[in-house]
Amino acid sequence: MPYVLIIHEVADYPAWKAIFDGAAGIRRDAGELAYQVLKYDTDPNRIVHYSLWRSLDAARAFFESDRLIEIRAQAGVKAPEFIYLEQLERGVLDASH
Numbered sequence: 001m002p003y004v005l006i007i008h009e010v011a012d013y014p015a016w017k018a019i020f021d022g023a024a025g026i027r028r029d030a031g032e033l034a035y036q037v038l039k040y041d042t043d044p045n046r047i048v049h050y051s052l053w054r055s056l057d058a059a060r061a062f063f064e065s066d067r068l069i070e071i072r073a074q075a076g077v078k079a080p081e082f083i084y085l086e087q088l089e090r091g092v093l094d095a096s097h
Helices: 013-022 024-030 056-063 066-074
Strands: 002-010 032-040 043-053 077-086
Touching: 002 013, 002 056, 013 024, 013 032, 013 043, 024 032, 024 056, 043 056, 056 077, 066 077
Parallel strands: none
Antiparallel strands: 002 043, 002 077, 032 043
16 A cells, blocks of 8 residues: 655644645545644644555655645645655554453
């Protein structure tokens, strides 16, 4: 399964989140299937966006598009780091044992 991990700083989380939520349709249309948004425990404006995609090619095309570069600028995103990942394994550890 293809995943993308994005780590970036935002100028203002509520402002970023409004733009992020407003882009849900274009993210879905580009191939994003599911996501998680996390923050650093010591910095509420340091955001991690972890998402599942139809393909890494679709994710790269989306995140490298001029449209997304413009949206990131509007959202106050600073120096995003994109990490493209393929899942090797997934498991759940049973706490009852």
